Amino acid sequence: MGSSVAYFLAKAGKDVVLVERGWFAGEASGANAAFVWTITRKSGIDIRLAMHSLGIHKQLEAELEMGFEYVRGGGLLIIENETQIPLVEAHLRKRAEDGHPLDLIDAEQVLELEPHLSKERVLGAVYSPVDGKTNPIFLVIALNLQARKLGARLLHHTEVVGIEAAGGAVKGVVTDKGTIKTNIVVNAAGSWASFIGEMVAVNVPVSPFQMAMLVTEQLPPTVAHAVMGASYMVEEDAGKKEGLGCGLIMSQQTAGNLLIGASWRKAGYDKRTIQEEIELIARVNVRAMPMLKTVRLIRSYANFFPQTEDDLPILGKVDGIEGFIMACGHGGHGICLGPGSGKLIQELICDGRTSLPIDELNLSRFNQARHA
Amino acid sequence: MEDSEFVIVGGGPGGIAAAMEAAKAGVEVTLVDENERLGGQCFRQFEKGFKVVDPEALGLDYQEGQELLHQFGLMEDKIRYLSKTLVWGIFENRTIALARDGASSTLGFKCLLAATGAYDRPVPFPGWTLPGVFTAGGAQKLVKSERVLPGENILLAGTGPLQLVLAHQILEAGGKIEAILEAGNFSRNWLRGFLGIWGNWDFLKEGLRYLRSIRKAGVPLLQRHIICEVHGEGRIQEAVIAEVDRDWRPKPDTARAVEVDSICLGYGLVSSSELTMLAGCGHSYDLRLGGYVPLRSATMETTVPGIYAVGDGAGVAGRKVAIEEGRIAGISAARALGHLSGTDAAEQIKPCLKRLRRIGRFRRVLDDISLPRRGLYELAQDDTIICRCEEVTLKQLKDALAVGILRMKDFKRISRMGMGPCEGRMCVPSVIEMMRHRLGASAEDVGCLLPRPSIKPVALGVLAAAGTAERKTAHGSSRS
Numbered sequence: 062m063g064s065s066v067a068y069f070l071a072k073a074g075k076d077v078v079l080v081e082r083g084w085f086a087g088e089a090s091g092a093n094a095a096f097v098w099t100i101t102r103k104s105g106i107d108i109r110l111a112m113h114s115l116g117i118h119k120q121l122e123a124e125l126e127m128g129f130e131y132v133r134g135g136g137l138l139i140i141e142n143e144t145q146i147p148l149v150e151a152h153l154r155k156r157a158e159d160g161h162p163l164d165l166i167d168a169e170q171v172l173e174l175e176p177h178l179s180k181e182r183v184l185g186a187v188y189s190p191v192d193g194k195t196n197p198i199f200l201v202i203a204l205n206l207q208a209r210k211l212g213a214r215l216l217h218h219t220e221v222v223g224i225e226a227a228g229g230a231v232k233g234v235v236t237d238k239g240t241i242k243t244n245i246v247v248n249a250a251g252s253w254a255s256f257i258g259e260m261v262a263v264n265v266p267v268s269p270f271q272m273a274m275l276v277t278e279q280l281p282p283t284v285a286h287a288v289m290g291a292s293y294m295v296e297e298d299a300g301k302k303e304g305l306g307c308g309l310i311m312s313q314q315t316a317g318n319l320l321i322g323a324s325w326r327k328a329g330y331d332k333r334t335i336q337e338e339i340e341l342i343a344r345v346n347v348r349a350m351p352m353l354k355t356v357r358l359i360r361s362y363a364n365f366f367p368q369t370e371d372d373l374p375i376l377g378k379v380d381g382i383e384g385f386i387m388a389c390g391h392g393g394h395g396i397c398l399g400p401g402s403g404k405l406i407q408e409l410i411c412d413g414r415t416s417l418p419i420d421e422l423n424l425s426r427f428n429q430a431r432h433a
Numbered sequence: 434m435e436d437s438e439f440v441i442v443g444g445g446p447g448g449i450a451a452a453m454e455a456a457k458a459g460v461e462v463t464l465v466d467e468n469e470r471l472g473g474q475c476f477r478q479f480e481k482g483f484k485v486v487d488p489e490a491l492g493l494d495y496q497e498g499q500e501l502l503h504q505f506g507l508m509e510d511k512i513r514y515l516s517k518t519l520v521w522g523i524f525e526n527r528t529i530a531l532a533r534d535g536a537s538s539t540l541g542f543k544c545l546l547a548a549t550g551a552y553d554r555p556v557p558f559p560g561w562t563l564p565g566v567f568t569a570g571g572a573q574k575l576v577k578s579e580r581v582l583p584g585e586n587i588l589l590a591g592t593g594p595l596q597l598v599l600a601h602q603i604l605e606a607g608g609k610i611e612a613i614l615e616a617g618n619f620s621r622n623w624l625r626g627f628l629g630i631w632g633n634w635d636f637l638k639e640g641l642r643y644l645r646s647i648r649k650a651g652v653p654l655l656q657r658h659i660i661c662e663v664h665g666e667g668r669i670q671e672a673v674i675a676e677v678d679r680d681w682r683p684k685p686d687t688a689r690a691v692e693v694d695s696i697c698l699g700y701g702l703v704s705s706s707e708l709t710m711l712a713g714c715g716h717s718y719d720l721r722l723g724g725y726v727p728l729r730s731a732t733m734e735t736t737v738p739g740i741y742a743v744g745d746g747a748g749v750a751g752r753k754v755a756i757e758e759g760r761i762a763g764i765s766a767a768r769a770l771g772h773l774s775g776t777d778a779a780e781q782i783k784p785c786l787k788r789l790r791r792i793g794r795f796r797r798v799l800d801d802i803s804l805p806r807r808g809l810y811e812l813a814q815d816d817t818i819i820c821r822c823e824e825v826t827l828k829q830l831k832d833a834l835a836v837g838i839l840r841m842k843d844f845k846r847i848s849r850m851g852m853g854p855c856e857g858r859m860c861v862p863s864v865i866e867m868m869r870h871r872l873g874a875s876a877e878d879v880g881c882l883l884p885r886p887s888i889k890p891v892a893l894g895v896l897a898a899a900g901t902a903e904r905k906t907a908h909g910s911s912r913s
């Protein structure tokens with residue numbers, strides 16, 4: 062998120078400093094399903110923002126010097142059992158009413174698109190030709206390198222320890238390596254956004270929600286699409302539940318590795334994966350695609366998605382603190398929504414208005430923005 | 434799988450010694466090992482079907498190994514031994530994850546010993562990925578347990594006396610050795626090395642015997658020489674060797690080509706410390722000891738209480754050290770688990786410490802020998818692959834440093850280095866050295882890649898079948 066904001070601001074000629082505690086793509090942007098995905102986005106601002114961002118991904122592909130393996134290979138939301146059908150139908154209806162229709166395809170068509178999927182596990186699917194996958198780490202690095210070329214200063218391995226404010230406006234950012242004077246601060250700290258908020262007494266209702274995935278050895282082309290199980294529609298509040306859950310996620314990276322997942326659980330800020338979830342992910346994926354049985358796992362990873370209560374990001378200015386701008390809470394969709402959100406924040410800062418209205422995404426919707 | 438008080442990972446000398454000491458004190462011990470047969474790399478046993486006619490030809494380590502294995506055999510009913518079992522993870526709740534009989538399972542422990550050994554130090558130079566390039570350990574495994582020679586015309590290069598052991602074994606198996614290259618110098622690295630590794634005159638005698646057989650076979654011994662690059666179509670056809678200075682940098686105008694079809698590289702060992710790393714134990718970097726090794730107390734305990742580490746996996750020092758450290762860890766675990774009193778444990782540890790001290794006098798020499806010098810990490814050219822799995826080249830490392838990358842995990846993200854199925858074993862040790870030399874930084878600054886489960890590749894079908902093995906056999910244990 063920060064990288065997109067920094068890139069677009071630098072491109073617009075602004076003097077930008079990106080302060081990063083780690084390095085490029087150190088947290089959730091480096092450990093996710095690598096999807097650029099809209100199928101499950103809800104009607105309203107959710108899908109409008111996703112569609113807008115899809116366009117920006119395309120634009121970046123042309124603008125950035127470093128490639129990031131963005132492939133619009135299509136997305137499939139697999140209907141795995143009968144109970145999912147009414148939910149999927151309701152979703153399709155709402156999306157069509159909103160002007161963003163989706164196609165429903167039958168099992169035979171799904172198996173033509175993804176022949177390794179198990180016949181027993183597929184009733185049909187929602188298909189989206191505009192969805193796809195990317196290399197999220199490369200995307201973030203490409204944005205950073207280009208931003209730096211355009212004059213942005215990147216402060217890696219630098220931690221923000223405070224924000225200076227006076228008279229209801231931000232004045233600077235204090236880091237462990239010195240203070241940066243500024244009158245605009247963008248909070249793009251993902252799952253840590255609430256800590257940045259606290260520095261100016263702003264309550265940012267973003268909490269970490271852990272998702273784990275597995276990486277397999279490299280394979281010849283095996284999974285062409287971004288594949289998700291419709292259980293995610295049923296379990297859309299999964300992140301808020303206790304215990305361990307898992308839904309089908311598959312995407313194959315350009316290098317050939319399959320990223321498969323995904324499990325979720327409340328784990329605070331613990332990034333370590335546990336045996337149970339690794340085995341569960343393997344079970345769910347082997348069931349969906351039996352040929353994976355002999356494919357070897359080489360690594361697992363987990364990260365925290367910055368979850369908000371309504372599953373929508375927080376974008377825009379903060380009432381009462383001039384110059385403090387939110388760009389966080391993108392949940393499990395930071396890679397898809399990042400470039401679009403970054404562009405909108407740049408417009409907000411440079412022009413005072415955005416090409417896509419984002420008032421609905423303002424922090425004030427939580428109605429408790431400031432501490433008493 | 435039924436939990437065990439004390440779980441030992443690795444069935445080499447250290448693991449065996451620890452298992453025996455702990456079992457003697459009455460501890461429930463489970464020894465987990467990947468191989469079909471006990472002994473580790475050091476005491477590797479022959480594949481079934483081979484019969485040893487002349488044990489002497491195999492050297493003293495083999496004979497000593499047989500003795501230890503025999504002792505272990507006598508205690509077999511007291512130790513649960515799981516062969517062909519891969520440990521793929523260790524978790525917060527005092528459990529490890531196993532892959533065994535085609536299914537994943539969980540094994541709980543109160544104390545755990547990592548006796549995971551070491552592997553040959555990989556060194557990237559032009560041509561090192563060609564077929565016909567072997568590590569000394571890989572070649573030894575071929576010759577020793579399968580009676581297969583690495584090639585028809587073999588060149589050995591590396592440092593330290595273990596090269597002589599391999600040369601001897603190749604000659605015994607009827608192989609032809611073109612030459613043996615020692616990067617350091619003989620008197621320092623070989624004679625003192627024999628003493629250093631084994632700390633024992635018998636072994637010096639053994640070493641001299643090897644030397645004699647090598648001389649008799651007419652194999653040239655070249656000191657202060659290394660292999661700079663190798664060429665060939667589809668397989669090695671020639672190696673370029675050169676004389677080197679004290680930093681192992683080739684001297685100008687000394688390079689010459691040698692026709693060979695295989696090379697065996699023995700530039701020391703790298704500790705396999707991924708298990709203790711994953712367990713969250715503190716580590717420090719010491720190139721002499723084999724890279725990142727766990728910090729340990731005098732009782733072989735790591736910074737995580739109840740987790741012990743011994744042998745080459747905790748600092749490369751050879752099998753004699755591994756055995757003594759293993760004994761100490763076994764006794765200490767028995768003490769921690771309440772099977773021995775403090776005084777009894779101290780009493781039992783005393784002779785081990787004494788023997789360790791004696792070996793320690795020579796240890797410094799060995800450390801000095803196994804320390805790879807800088808020149809070795811300067812052989813790679815721009816197009817030389819430094820990460821084999823992901824085919825990352827030296828040029829990519831240079832480019833990454835040019836855009837300001839300072840840490841290995843950041844280089845990984847930009848290049849995919851270390852993201853392949855070897856999980857960093859083949860590239861991390863040399864990339865640490867290359868990065869720190871180029872950046873003028875410490876190894877700690879460069880950092881490493883933290884392992885994440887699975888620490889070794891496991892088939893998804895094995896993971897998906899978790900729990901089925903227990904249902905198949907009522908008792909999780911089996912003895913082979």
